[in-house]
Amino acid sequence: MGEGTLPEQIATRLRRDILRGLLPPGTPVKERDHAADLGVSRTPMREAIRILAKEGLVQLRPARSPIVAKPSFEEVANNIEVMAALEVLSARLACQRASDAEIDEIAEVADRMERDYDTFDRLDLFELDMSFHRAIARAANNPVLAETHAALLARLWRARYLSASRKRARERVLRQHADIVAALRARDAVAAQAHVQAHLDHLLVNIVDVFDADDTENTPAVE
């Protein structure tokens, strides 16, 4: 199989199963059983579960089986709220500290997104959008900031999967990206912060829609 360490591979596998709905929210994740299913031992499975817990996909409980977390809208909103603050900070710092090359990298992602918007899968687009955000966080030249931001981003896997929608927002998204890049190029911190905040506000709105749709069509079986 693929790349990376064994625990990471297991985490990837479990993540897919959770996101695809094979392991609905509330399902206990018993390290014994799942380890046996995948033909690995409990030790790496244990670490994999910790990884998923850090991402918020499973919920650890003392002296109890971890369970698959429920994707409450509030949590996603909270995540985005924090992420927005970090990205706004990133934008401001990037205006001060980023090299032109780093800004070029951000622009490159935006360009690629614009080029491939119509040919790409929706999930691919979300992925691209996320790497746009990641690039901004990196351009702030603060590794702690980039790392923290990336951790929050990782927690959005679930929303990312759900939000395989909204292809219609094309013009607005591309426009916002362009605005952000332009502000960074101009080293205009105020504008950059505003555009980033606006972009993420819209992301939240999109996700609200997705959750509304999801809630109406199928009520979860498990509390």
Added chain:
Amino acid sequence: MGEGTLPEQIATRLRRDILRGLLPPGTPVKERDHAADLGVSRTPMREAIRILAKEGLVQLRPARSPIVAKPSFEEVANNIEVMAALEVLSARLACQRASDAEIDEIAEVADRMERDYDTFDRLDLFELDMSFHRAIARAANNPVLAETHAALLARLWRARYLSASRKRARERVLRQHADIVAALRARDAVAAQAHVQAHLDHLLVNIVDVFDADDTENTPAVE
């Protein structure tokens, strides 16, 4: 011995050893040896090392012994930069969302600090100051925010230990705390944000001093 799970106890023990200088930066943390020293097995030691890695005290390397991280000033500064952003956000949100009771809790910590400033140990004071900050993060009513903030705070163990100094700042610190509480009570988001930012800016300045002093008196033996 004390409370908590075994890995946490081990992590606490290792953390103390690192902060006390028994394990200077650059020292490899071999899970076999340390496990034997503490009379525990490698499994919980492994997890303990991961905890310390998450706190930034040790540095994991692929296919290599983890080593005790060097407390570079830049890293601490980066941490505080991010923490400041989160706390400023917390202050703003707290003005909107916090209950009066939650603000009372913050005020209570500030009061206790004022009461005990002269009798308390410097480390205790730092601890109190930190719980003041933690209380603000909690008052924002965003668990993700509180959790992320707490994680950053945990990374400051080292700086916390070093900054067992600056007792002279008494008036300024207490004044800033009072300003923050007052702004929160008045639900004045702009003022609250400004005061929080100012408070953390001063914290950074203090730590600059500590690092300067530390660098001049003893140059680290290990790269």
Added chain:
DNA sequence: CAAGGAAATTTGGTATACCAAATTCTCTTC
């Protein structure tokens, strides 16, 4: 028939043993 308790099973926590990759030391050879 219901309620309480005890025993068995389930499950995570911990210890130990084995394995593979990487480093280092030594022996050989030029």
Added chain:
DNA sequence: GAAGAGAATTTGGTATACCAAATTTCCTTG
């Protein structure tokens, strides 16, 4: 004597076996 190759040792990764706490089920008793 230096350099390179190989072997042994070091070290983290993984598997397995054992243990203790908690839950659940079933039996007993009122």
